[in-house]
Amino acid sequence: MAAITASMVKELREMTGAGMMDCKKALTETDGDMDAAVDVLKKSGAAKMAKKASRIAAEGITRVASNGSDAVVVEVNSETDFVAKNETFQEFVQQVADTALTSGLNGGANGEDIEALLAMNGLNDLLVEKTATIGEKLSVRRFKKVSGECLASYIHGGGKIGVLVAASGASDDAAKEALTNVAMQIAAMNPQYVARTDISADELAKMKDITIESALNDPATLPKPILNGLFSKVEAGNLFSEEDAKILAEKKNDKYLFNFLSEEAKAKLAELAIADKDTYVADKIFAGLVEGRISKQVKEICLLDQTYVKAEDGKQTVAAYLSSVNKDLKITEMVRFEVGEGMEKKNEDFAAEVAKQMQG
Numbered sequence: 001m002a003a004i005t006a007s008m009v010k011e012l013r014e015m016t017g018a019g020m021m022d023c024k025k026a027l028t029e030t031d032g033d034m035d036a037a038v039d040v041l042k043k044s045g046a047a048k049m050a051k052k053a054s055r056i057a058a059e060g061i062t063r064v065a066s067n068g069s070d071a072v073v074v075e076v077n078s079e080t081d082f083v084a085k086n087e088t089f090q091e092f093v094q095q096v097a098d099t100a101l102t103s104g105l106n107g108g109a110n111g112e113d114i115e116a117l118l119a120m121n122g123l124n125d126l127l128v129e130k131t132a133t134i135g136e137k138l139s140v141r142r143f144k145k146v147s148g149e150c151l152a153s154y155i156h157g158g159g160k161i162g163v164l165v166a167a168s169g170a171s172d173d174a175a176k177e178a179l180t181n182v183a184m185q186i187a188a189m190n191p192q193y194v195a196r197t198d199i200s201a202d203e204l205a206k207m208k209d210i211t212i213e214s215a216l217n218d219p220a221t222l223p224k225p226i227l228n229g230l231f232s233k234v235e236a237g238n239l240f241s242e243e244d245a246k247i248l249a250e251k252k253n254d255k256y257l258f259n260f261l262s263e264e265a266k267a268k269l270a271e272l273a274i275a276d277k278d279t280y281v282a283d284k285i286f287a288g289l290v291e292g293r294i295s296k297q298v299k300e301i302c303l304l305d306q307t308y309v310k311a312e313d314g315k316q317t318v319a320a321y322l323s324s325v326n327k328d329l330k331i332t333e334m335v336r337f338e339v340g341e342g343m344e345k346k347n348e349d350f351a352a353e354v355a356k357q358m359q360g
Contacts, residue, residue: 002031002032003032004024004027004028004032008027008032008034009023009024009027011034012026012027012034012037012038012041015034015038022041022132023037023041026038026040026041041129041132042125042128042129042132058077058079058339058340058343059077059078059079059080059081059083059084059339059340060075060076060077060078060084060093060139060141060159060339060340061075061076061084061089061090061093061158061159061160061339062074062075062093062155062159062160062161062162062337062338062339063076063090063093063094063096063097063155063159063162064097064153064155064162064164065094065097065098065100065101066101066151066153067101068151069147069148069151070101070145070146070147070151071101071145071146071147071151071153071164071166072097072100072101072107072143072144072145072146072164073097073143073144073153073162073163073164073335073337074093074096074097074100074140074142074143074162074337075140075141075142075143075162075337075339076089076092076093076096076138076139076140076141077138077139077140077141077339077340077343078134078136078137078138079136079137080136083134083136084158084159084339085158086134088130088133088134089130089134089138090159092126092127092130092138093159095121095123095126096117096123096140096143097143099117099120099121099123100117100143100145101145103116103117103120105117105143105145106144106145107142107143107144107145108142108144109142109144109335109337110142111141111142112142113143114140114141114142114143117140117143118140123140127140142337144164144335144337146164146165146166146333146334146335147166148166148167148168148332148333149166149167149168149169149170149171150166150167150168150169150170150171150175150176150179150329151164151165151166151167151179152164152165152167152176152179152180152182152183153165153180153183154180154183154184154186154187156184156187156188159339160338160339161187161336161337161338161339162335162336162337163183163184163186163187163334163335163336163337164183164333164334164335165179165182165183165186165331165333165334166331166332166333166334167179167329167330167331167332168329168330168332169326169328169329169330170325170326170328170329172326174325174326175325175326175329177325178321178322178325178326178329179331181310181321182303182318182321182322182331184309185303185306185308185309185318186303186334186336187336188309189303189306189309190336190338191300191301191302191303191306191334192301192302193301193302193303194302194303194304194331194332194333194334195302195303195304195305196298196302196304196305198302199298199301199302204294207294207297208290208294211290211293211294211297212277212281212290213274215286215289215290215293216270216273216274216277216280217270217273217274218270219258219266219269219270219273220258220266222273222286222289223285223286223289225285226273226280226283226285226286230269230272230273231248231252233272234248234268234269234272235248239268239272240265240268241262241264241265243262244261244262244264244265247260247261247265248261248265303318303331303334304317304318304319304322304331305317305318305319306318308320308321
């Protein structure tokens with residue numbers, strides 16, 4: 001058997017990035033054959049990946065890549081935030097982004113085209129290798145490519161949030177600066193749509209139904225005429241307890257009435273409102289309340305309707321800001337990836353984890 005020297009271990013470690021003991025074990029197993037040892041480490045990495053497959057990887061970072069006309073943002077996950085700050089991991093994520101940019105794939109927010117991407121430029125083998133080297137489950141979760149006349153990107157929190165914005169109509173420095181500001185807005189305010197016209201009829205109908213149910217289930221927020229009608233039903237049917245009936249009689253016109261009523265009384269009013277839902281939906285006053293609340297929601301979830309975060313008057317919308325820079329500047333697409341959004345995250349106790357490892 002060939003003697004395994006420190007220089008051989010060092011060479012293999014530099015070639016693969018694997019741990020020192022793993023390199024020594026691989027060289028011993030292959031009788032010092034460097035190429036065979038590399039294969040052993042790759043197989044070991046694959047085995048480690050399979051073993052870690054059920055573990056939760058909801059930390060990680062986002063990275064972007066751009067060539068001027070196209071840009072891509074990727075999210076790659078790790079098990080801990082500590083690994084997300086590792087330089088080796090960050091370099092790997094950037095390599096994923098660079099590959100995605102030239103891949104010809106568009107990707108998507110739900111992990112579209114991931115298998116096809118991993119099949120390119122040896123990314124899957126590299127993922128196996130990095131999993132073995134870093135010692136955690138790593139996962140290329142998603143990527144999205146956008147194209148446009150003018151592009152901007154923004155990375156927030158060291159990679160916790162990655163944003164892309166594409167626009168048409170202008171591509172000068174002022175337009176690029178404006179888009180960068182808007183990318184920061186997207187990171188901070190998390191709009192769901194660029195414009196209200198992007199909201200489907202089904203989504204608006206769903207929003208309306210939820211708003212109606214929410215309003216009827218919270219009688220304290222109902223318009224006074226509707227509330228008085230509910231009070232009349234309560235009094236006519238003697239539907240409150242003696243104490244709540246007394247409070248209603250004394251404080252019916254008091255704006256703090258609901259601070260004095262019992263939870264049972266509030267629930268009864270909501271029950272009466274829901275039972276007569278069709279009548280209230282047809283009521284012009286109630287319809288106005290619902291439309292007002294929907295309009296407020298739309299302003300919150302649509303980028304162009306949001307108040308621009310840097311607005312000097314505190315009122316200027318994003319649409320107005322863009323128009324002030326260049327009236328032809330139009331946002332065509334936006335992407336916002338936040339690491340781990342929608343994923344289950346484990347509650348880590350690092351002290352307990354260290355203690356567990358020390359105990360064997």
